[in-house]
Amino acid sequence: MIIHKAKTIAFKILSNDKWFYAILFIIIIVQICSLDIFMPPWYDEDVFADISYSVAKHHNFLLNIHPLSSNNSQVFFFGPIFFYLQAFIINHIAFSAFFFRLPVYIYGALAAVIFGKILFAITKNKIFSRIFVILFFTNFLICGSLSCGRMEMVTLFFVSLSLLFFLKNYVSKSPSGIALDSIVSGIMFCLAVLTTPRSSFLYFLFALPFFKILVKGIQAKKFKLICFPFIHFFISFGIPYFVWYYPHLGNPVEIFSYITPSVETQISVTNNQIDINSFCWLLINIFLLIYALLKKIRLPDYLYGFIASCIIFISVVIPWSYHHGMIVPVLIMNTVLLLFYIQQQTSSVLASNFLVIVFCIQTFFTGIKYTIIWIDLPSRNSHTLEKIIQQYIPQKSKVIGSYNYYYAIINTDCEFRSIEDNTEIATGKPVSCNKKS
């Protein structure tokens, strides 16, 4: 009874433009106002902020806060897009937790809109796009990923755009403009790889459709069709390799030996690590998939590919910090698609009831998080912190400190080194510190 009432209210809100946009606007405003106070500056954010600061001020990729663990070498592993973007903000607007996190949030919000467009292209029903958008902005892990200063949301934006350009032709089976859209899709994925190579795992989203296109091309002896997957793959990975990774990290063998120590410590299956949020959404995907199969509901091939790619991502990418912020939106998209196909072909309400319960659970936890943030507001005041620091630490001083104080120290015109610079970033192994900074 309660679920039925909740569903009726939810449907009314989702189908009414004014209500939907008003609620979305409030959520976005609260989240943007919380960016600065969501969490204190932390390890990952400081690492990325410091590389961005080096790009902005010294045109290099040195990680100055960790001279030992980075061995005084430039950090080229992540690709340049995120750092150039942040360097632009640092040079033209400001350098602070808020302004470092804001572009991440904007890219994440745009990614949500693009995923909504993908869903609309498939379902032709705005309700399903809106269900996705609401689930996206109320998800605990995604809220963290939007506010943490890491690059997942930027890469997600490019991946979602790549998927939109590819899928709109694939779904409609329209040959017009397929060549151009495939090239644009490849370019977008290339930008995602140049933001972080971890996005490569999301390429599995394209694997099944490309395999089908390839088989179709071979059977029909259409050279153009056979070429599409290879062109897309080359643009997505070949260009980042020749433009960035080969000049900076070397040939594939050198890259492989460079990343091997990290890979050993960063595979989730071998390290028995799961992220509760992404794992729960994967279980929801699997539950709905089994339900759909039992009800003999016909699902599109690419949806199987999407779910398989999520399983691969979750099995491989270790869920340290917000790494899985990249895959949870895909899992939510899969869930909405499964709901769409289940509702289209059966009169069962089990799937939609289940989704209402999931929504209530995740909104409850996210609501608690934001309530705590605003209750704690007085102790999260970074402006007071900067004033105290200016009082005790003169400009141009050399400071050793905790990650929380990074922006405040840099904005006091001091040098900053992390007090925890004793482990190699990826491997955790100590490295020599003979080199001078």
Next chain:
Amino acid sequence: MKIILKSPLVNQFPVIKKVDYLINVYKGGYIIIRDDEKETLQPFIATNKFKKIASLTIPEGYQTSWQKNRNKFGLSAATFYNGSIYKRITE
């Protein structure tokens, strides 16, 4: 994210190297550290080259009701920026 090496024997070598680097090569003049990172601070204090000059409490003498009640939920007293500033003693 960093790996925390649990064994003190494993930790000893990099910690000595780190402290040596930050004090003698980088020549850090100030340390600013959170109150809950005393273990990390300890090797620096052991060099007798730093003295505490200020405590950071933001805002001064104020605790939210949430912070006061965290212990009831089994959580440590959360502080966002509370910590200490140490200055290098002139040699």
